[in-house]
Amino acid sequence: MERLTRAEEPIMKIIWDKGDVFVKEIVEELAEETPYNTVSSLVRILENKGMVGHRAFGRTHQYFPVIKRSEYRKRMLKNMITDYFDGSYKGLLSQILEDEEVSEKELSELKKLINSEL
The missing domain is CATH 1.10.10.10 (Winged helix-like DNA-binding domain superfamily/Winged helix DNA-binding domain)
Structure with a gap:
């Protein structure tokens, strides 16, 4: 796509x-x-x-x-991870966690989300 x-x-x-x-x-x-x-x-x-x-x-x-927004997001995120993070989801998450613009609240919510998926 x-x-x-x-x-x-x-x-x-x-x-x-x-x-x-x-x-x-x-x-x-x-x-x-x-x-x-x-x-x-x-x-x-x-x-x-x-x-x-x-x-x-x-x-x-x-x-x-014809294409749902969620499907487009999913495909574009997958392309970005492949193109910019060598296919590593860990690399993407590390970049997000290092970003100084991410609030403490968002970081806390991300941790909860990750823990709930494990």
Whole structure:
């Protein structure tokens, strides 16, 4: 599965959040003003990538996610671990634990989560 580009990410997030959506609705949801034709082109690219599908209503299309957000996250995390941590989940966790931006509360919650899975 291909990684989403920076331009595709906000559009895909809207599609995941809304489910069935028309391009006009995506344009309305975007924080930045993005032209309708640009959004339409990006949605078609997402469709070509197999991320979204559509239903035709005359000359307009309603788009829906084909890939679940959780499945995308899982695949991208696996790719990141392979690419940046030599396939080591321990390396990823070590990096997270060394990160000074992780709060004590989050670290405590991570420890509880790890212990509950053992």
